[in-house]
Amino acid sequence: MSIVDFTKTPVAGLYGSNCFSNAVMRERLPKNIYEEILAVQAGEKELSLGVAEVVAAAMRDWALAKGASHYTHWFHPLTGLTAEKHDSFIAPTADGRVLMEFSGKELIKGEPDASSFPSGGLRATFEARGYTAWDVTSPAFLKQDQTGTTLCIPTAFISYYGQALDKKVPLLKSIEALSKQAVRVLRALGNETSKRVYSTVGPEQEYFLVDKVWYDKRPDLMLTGRTVFGSMPAKGQEMEDHYFGAIKERVAIFMRELNTELWKVGIAAKTQHNEVAPNQFEIAPVFTAASAAVDANQIVMETIKSAARRHGMEGLLHEKPFAGVNGSGKHNNWSIATDDGINLFEPGENPQSNARFLLFAAAVIEALDRYALLLRASAATAANDHRLGANEAPPAIISIFFGGPLTEIFENIAEGKRGAAADTGSTITLGVTSLPHLPKDVSDRNRTSPFAFTGNKFEFRMIGSSQSIATPNTYLNTAVAQVLSEFADTLEGAADKNGAIQAIIKKSYAEHRRVVFNGNGYSREWVQEAERRGLPNVRNAADALSVLARSDTIALFEAHKVFSRDEMESRYHIYLEKYAKQINIEAGVTIDMARRYIFPAVSAYAAGLARDAGSLAAVNAASAPQEKRAKRIAELAAELYDGAGALENALLEAQNVEEPFARAKAYFEKVIPAMDGVRVRGDALEKLAPKNIWPFPGYEELLFKL
Numbered sequence: 001m002s003i004v005d006f007t008k009t010p011v012a013g014l015y016g017s018n019c020f021s022n023a024v025m026r027e028r029l030p031k032n033i034y035e036e037i038l039a040v041q042a043g044e045k046e047l048s049l050g051v052a053e054v055v056a057a058a059m060r061d062w063a064l065a066k067g068a069s070h071y072t073h074w075f076h077p078l079t080g081l082t083a084e085k086h087d088s089f090i091a092p093t094a095d096g097r098v099l100m101e102f103s104g105k106e107l108i109k110g111e112p113d114a115s116s117f118p119s120g121g122l123r124a125t126f127e128a129r130g131y132t133a134w135d136v137t138s139p140a141f142l143k144q145d146q147t148g149t150t151l152c153i154p155t156a157f158i159s160y161y162g163q164a165l166d167k168k169v170p171l172l173k174s175i176e177a178l179s180k181q182a183v184r185v186l187r188a189l190g191n192e193t194s195k196r197v198y199s200t201v202g203p204e205q206e207y208f209l210v211d212k213v214w215y216d217k218r219p220d221l222m223l224t225g226r227t228v229f230g231s232m233p234a235k236g237q238e239m240e241d242h243y244f245g246a247i248k249e250r251v252a253i254f255m256r257e258l259n260t261e262l263w264k265v266g267i268a269a270k271t272q273h274n275e276v277a278p279n280q281f282e283i284a285p286v287f288t289a290a291s292a293a294v295d296a297n298q299i300v301m302e303t304i305k306s307a308a309r310r311h312g313m314e315g316l317l318h319e320k321p322f323a324g325v326n327g328s329g330k331h332n333n334w335s336i337a338t339d340d341g342i343n344l345f346e347p348g349e350n351p352q353s354n355a356r357f358l359l360f361a362a363a364v365i366e367a368l369d370r371y372a373l374l375l376r377a378s379a380a381t382a383a384n385d386h387r388l389g390a391n392e393a394p395p396a397i398i399s400i401f402f403g404g405p406l407t408e409i410f411e412n413i414a415e416g417k418r419g420a421a422a423d424t425g426s427t428i429t430l431g432v433t434s435l436p437h438l439p440k441d442v443s444d445r446n447r448t449s450p451f452a453f454t455g456n457k458f459e460f461r462m463i464g465s466s467q468s469i470a471t472p473n474t475y476l477n478t479a480v481a482q483v484l485s486e487f488a489d490t491l492e493g494a495a496d497k498n499g500a501i502q503a504i505i506k507k508s509y510a511e512h513r514r515v516v517f518n519g520n521g522y523s524r525e526w527v528q529e530a531e532r533r534g535l536p537n538v539r540n541a542a543d544a545l546s547v548l549a550r551s552d553t554i555a556l557f558e559a560h561k562v563f564s565r566d567e568m569e570s571r572y573h574i575y576l577e578k579y580a581k582q583i584n585i586e587a588g589v590t591i592d593m594a595r596r597y598i599f600p601a602v603s604a605y606a607a608g609l610a611r612d613a614g615s616l617a618a619v620n621a622a623s624a625p626q627e628k629r630a631k632r633i634a635e636l637a638a639e640l641y642d643g644a645g646a647l648e649n650a651l652l653e654a655q656n657v658e659e660p661f662a663r664a665k666a667y668f669e670k671v672i673p674a675m676d677g678v679r680v681r682g683d684a685l686e687k688l689a690p691k692n693i694w695p696f697p698g699y700e701e702l703l704f705k706l
């Protein structure tokens with residue numbers, strides 16, 4: 001792939017050239033069909049087969065003109081990045097030629113053999129068929145590489161019996177639920193014009209790059225995405241020089257290609273920079289509607305990997321590739337906007353919009369407090385435990401940051417105090433009641449909060465870098481939809497709307513203010529303070545996931561038609577299983593690396609040292625250091641060997657546990673500590689052994705050489 005010359009191919013011309021966007025549809029579809037599609041996107045209509053036929057033909061012609069030979073229904077499986085099954089467009093004719101065909105049926109209904117995707121028992125094994133249907137809210141795009149061009153159709157994946165087998169279907173349902181309840185509240189507030197609301201999402205994606213030369217020599221990175229051994233070199237991230245430093249040329253060239261590839265498929269990659277840890281980077285697109293943003297983030301992750309490989313590097317999306325330096329997260333910037341362009345978290349210019357803002361913000365506070373465990377569960381993976389559960393930020397405690405002035409406004413309302421907050425300007429009135437005027441810049445920056453208000457959106461920072469953001473947004477949308485539905489119930493029945501608004505905010509905030517925290521979320525004091533406030537702090541993913549099996553959780557999702565009981569239960573089991581599997585692989589790799597690489601290398605070295613010591617002893621007493629060193633290394637090697645044995649036993653024990661939750665807990669309680677025990681010995685040996693006998697490249701190569 002060559003570097004695009006923007007003087008010859010201007011970005012504006014390149015942007016979206018591989019995306020079957022609304023602009024392309026407007027151009028290529030008859031007017032009435034295009035309008036039908038807009039209505040389907042707005043949730044006003046179902047996609048009919050007739051319309052699908054016309055769209056499919058246009059999509060096919062567009063894709064063929066750009067060199068596509070295949071198409072795929074592209075979807076979010078419950079594990080892994082994205083799944084695709086490729087079909088070619090060819091349709092042989094009786095006389096031995098082919099036509100390039102693609103029908104409406106093929107657009108709205110693919111039929112991948114679903115039997116090998118995890119479904120948590122939702123399908124009977126004999127019924128392997130699942131259906132994928134085009135998600136009209138996310139545009140089709142072309143994937144181009146050395147192997148050719150494929151038309152990718154973002155799809156929702158459902159079983160023969162209509163259950164969701166992917167992460168997209170529930171997300172779409174949660175967007176629907178949020179829209180329904182938010183519109184009820186808006187109507188009650190006197191808004192007659194907004195027809196729908198959308199959750200808008202802009203995810204910031206962190207990742208590491210390592211040179212492929214080193215990567216290929218690390219079985220742990222290749223098989224698990226993280227290093228299960230590795231001692232810190234003399235320098236880590238303490239100088240913070242990487243964050244502020246200029247982007248290295250090799251990385252800059254890669255980023256240019258990454259941006260170009262994303263722009264082509266219509267993803268507005270906007271910001272890129274070095275991150276805190278060495279060789280860690282971030283990319284953020286301009287936000288879009290949640291459904292498209294979720295797909296775009298999957299494409300961003302895939303493109304990081306594919307573009308890195310073309311530049312002799314490997315993109316690491318794992319939450320914690322290296323111990324001792326920061327891990328990678330994904331900041332999910334989230335807001336709610338109406339179809340006529342109102343951002344509901346934009347503090348207003350006038351009393352009406354201020355009241356609306358405070359009401360919707362109060363709903364988020366309440367949702368975060370009531371559904372803290374659910375949001376925690378949305379970020380619960382084995383990999384993310386290295387961040388949330390450990391000494392790294394953010395902590396596993398859900399709290400919300402609003403900044404001083406806004407918090408004071410809520411406090412005043414809750415305390416029944418009228419008038420302005422200390423330094424926020426004059427009071428303005430809303431009907432008979434008064435709400436204080438909101439200061440212009442209401443939020444100062446807080447980087448340590450897991451859920452921060454940042455001016456006109458919230459930033460959910462617990463999510464791991466490798467996760468799909470579909471599920472966190474699904475839970476968030478549903479939790480807020482529930483609170484809004486209760487607000488709407490009260491408002492709709494109220495004679496005095498202004499009084500009701502004030503009363504709702506007052507009651508809600510008074511009951512849920514404990515979740516608001518503006519201080520340093522990384523401090524030890526906060527952990528204690530949160531405990532005093534009764535906020536949950538769930539440090540491991542297995543425990544965090546258990547909320548999914550609770551009847552109140554299932555009732556919440558059923559009430560908003562986001563998940564059925566069966567769907568929720570199956571997901572719970574799939575996530576637990578994924579957790580156990582991930583640790584199972586890591587433990588296996590740890591044993592392998594200890595026994596087959598480290599132990600032989602250091603034992604041979606120690607034996608050599610002992611021999612040297614013996615020979616030197618004949619000359620003089622100078623053999624002492626060799627002897628000591630040989631002894632220390634031999635001791636550690638023995639401990640490493642025993643540790644690998646203990647880990648193997650722990651692993652067998654965990655594998656034999658039947659019940660999924662108990663099994664996950666066994667991995668957490670038995671396997672992880674045993675794995676840590678082996679690592680400590682391995683890392684100590686790495687510090688003692690000469691560089692040239694160590695069987696793997698170390699952190700200095702992985703983190704500092706690019």
Ligand code: ADP
Pocket residue numbers: 200201202203204271284285286287288331333334335336343456457
């Ligand atoms: P940071 O300061 O944390 O780096 P930025 O202000 O640059 O964050 O924005 C980060 C992300 O937030 C971007 O992807 C941006 O598009 C997104 N964003 C901005 N406004 C909204 C919104 N209303 N809804 C969702 N995401 C938004």
Ligand code: MG
Pocket residue numbers: 204331459
């Ligand atoms: Mg951010």
